[in-house]
Amino acid sequence: MEALKVCGLSDKGMVRQNNEDYFGWYLPGDSGLGRWGSLFAVSDGVGGSAAGEIASAEAVNVLLQEYYFGDFAEKIPDRLKSAFQKTSLHIYDLSMSHDSARNMKCTLSTLLLKQNRFFVTHAGDSKIMLLRDNDLIQLTKDHNLVGKLMRLGLISAEEARTHPNKNVLLKAVGDGPLLLPDFYSGLSRPGDLFCMITDGILEHATREELRSFLIERGSSEEALGELVAELNRRGGHDNMTILTVLVNSV
Numbered sequence: 001m002e003a004l005k006v007c008g009l010s011d012k013g014m015v016r017q018n019n020e021d022y023f024g025w026y027l028p029g030d031s032g033l034g035r036w037g038s039l040f041a042v043s044d045g046v047g048g049s050a051a052g053e054i055a056s057a058e059a060v061n062v063l064l065q066e067y068y069f070g071d072f073a074e075k076i077p078d079r080l081k082s083a084f085q086k087t088s089l090h091i092y093d094l095s096m097s098h099d100s101a102r103n104m105k106c107t108l109s110t111l112l113l114k115q116n117r118f119f120v121t122h123a124g125d126s127k128i129m130l131l132r133d134n135d136l137i138q139l140t141k142d143h144n145l146v147g148k149l150m151r152l153g154l155i156s157a158e159e160a161r162t163h164p165n166k167n168v169l170l171k172a173v174g175d176g177p178l179l180l181p182d183f184y185s186g187l188s189r190p191g192d193l194f195c196m197i198t199d200g201i202l203e204h205a206t207r208e209e210l211r212s213f214l215i216e217r218g219s220s221e222e223a224l225g226e227l228v229a230e231l232n233r234r235g236g237h238d239n240m241t242i243l244t245v246l247v248n249s250v
Contacts, residue, residue, distance in 0.1 A: 001248050008243040009224040014236030020045030021198045021241035022056035026064050033068050037114025042126050044198040046105040055106040059173050063087040084121045084181045091174035105174035116250040120184040124172050131193040136211035143171035192247040200238030204231045219244035
């Protein structure tokens with residue numbers, strides 16, 4: 001049995017013309033890069049900004065390239081943060097140097113697994129969650145207006161789902177030449193299921209529905225296809241991406 005089982009699916013939904021979501025990962029295995037662990041990333045091009053589709057793909061691919069091959073510190077937390085900042089600068093430079101990509105931005109959420117540790121870097125309102133002991137815990141903080149209002153106790157989770165300004169981001173990759181992402185770390189254990197999603201997944205489903213689905217149906221490619229099909233039947237108003245990583249052993 002492989003130590004990690006990875007499944008992912010991205011869908012443009014029923015309304016959008018393009019899919020501005022993007023995801024990717026790298027499992028180095030026993031190669032010389034194995035000392036850096038396995039890295040997973042999800043990104044959502046900011047709606048309404050130019051070239052969001054390009055921004056999300058560039059962010060994920062540059063992040064993976066920089067993390068494994070960039071000339072950064074040996075310590076994983078420092079290396080992750082440096083690769084993230086280099087990626088953000090790359091997106092910002094693209095947006096400033098090409099008229100067609102002016103002001104393009106994206107969310108970027110990354111998960112690194114190495115032995116029994118996990119490391120998260122994050123900017124935006126995509127989410128990284130952990131299903132453990134049948135509890136679905138959100139590991140990231142939403143960098144959007146409704147997330148801030150919820151943390152202040154001004155609106156409820158249900159009100160946030162239908163808030164007229166729910167898509168207003170307060171932090172995104174490409175905002176400026178310097179971005180300080182959120183950083184979290186913790187211990188992983190066999191049976192953990194990490195779930196990385198863009199905001200379209202919870203457009204037509206509650207967090208409790210997502211938790212129940214992952215517990216009852218699992219995270220196979222077939223199961224994720226069933227989930228996205230159901231969300232499309234409910235309207236599919238946004239692009240949807242879900243990437244799951246099941247920890248079989250550490």
